[in-house]
């Protein structure tokens with residue numbers, strides 16, 4: 001396995017300067033997939049006219065958003081400002097979704113600060129034209145915490161709808177093992193419990209996902225340089241459940257391009273944005289890399305290997321900052 005990772009790009013100003021000239025998009029620009037399927041815009045999620053340029057007259061049936069969480073690990077703002085900003089990109093999203101559409105939002109809850117911004121976001125959404133459908137929890141393998149509190153191992157995912165979008169029960173896809181015994185019932189004079197009664201060893205995905213591996217540097221899908229990459233398996237589950245083939249999926253916080261890759265693999269189209277040219281470039285390269293090699297990421301290599309092979313500063317031992325230790329995104333730092 002290669003040992004040529006990039007450090008967190010948001011925390012490496014020197015490296016950012018070196019990589020920016022290799023980015024195809026400048027702020028405001030949009031990349032068109034030569035195969036005519038996807039679009040990537042270097043755009044602000046809350047900028048309605050910019051997102052309208054990304055969409056043209058097309059409408060999406062599924063939005064999957066994973067904004068920065070307003071936690072110390074990223075950039076903390078006053079919660080009122082943060083929620084006002086969320087309301088803006090939610091309204092921009094509403095404007096470009098079809099009448100029947102699903103919206104998923106990943107968001108964190110700071111247990112040291114009133115569970116913001118998740119709690120505030122949920123209340124804000126009551127005033128928007130989306131109906132809540134589910135509150136999903138994805139369990140991380142690695143957590144953070146001290147001996148004085150429960151280990152934090154969850155990621156929160158909100159599911160909303162407008163109109164009546166599709167929802168495919170995905171019984172055939174999950175490999176979630178049956179783990180809970182109990183629920184005893186008499187069958188043919190014998191007392192049985194639920195694990196004995198069911199024919200399948202696995203269950204369909206409910207709103208607690210315990211079967212999704214966090215991304216880390218040994219996995220092929222790993223995109224080093226990114227600090228908040230979501231597992232492809234989780235995004236594929238959402239795409240399968242809440243869209244049909246050839247429909248359009250949007251994601252205004254692309255980062256490592258997981259939603260775009262899931263759309264590519266599952267025969268959907270993806271129109272995605274990030275306001276950072278570096279993450280737009282990574283998104284485009286991840287798609288190209290997948291098309292040319294069949295690979296999902298670079299494992300412990302990186303997307304800019306042609307431009308920078310292994311500069312010495314990339315190999316400084318990486319000690320965890322406080323923010324990394326407490327971040328709910330912190331599963332990536334290895």
Ligand SMILES: C[S@@+](CC[C@H](N)C(=O)[O-])C[C@H]1O[C@@H](n2cnc3c(N)ncnc32)[C@H](O)[C@@H]1O
Pocket residue numbers: 043044045046066067068226228229230231252253254255256257258259273274275276279
């Ligand atoms: C949590 S990450 C998304 C991770 C992504 N789901 C993945 O799997 O790689 C958030 C991304 O939002 C981008 N971002 C932050 N503010 C933005 C804004 N106003 N408009 C668009 N993108 C923004 C950041 O550059 C970052 O790449």
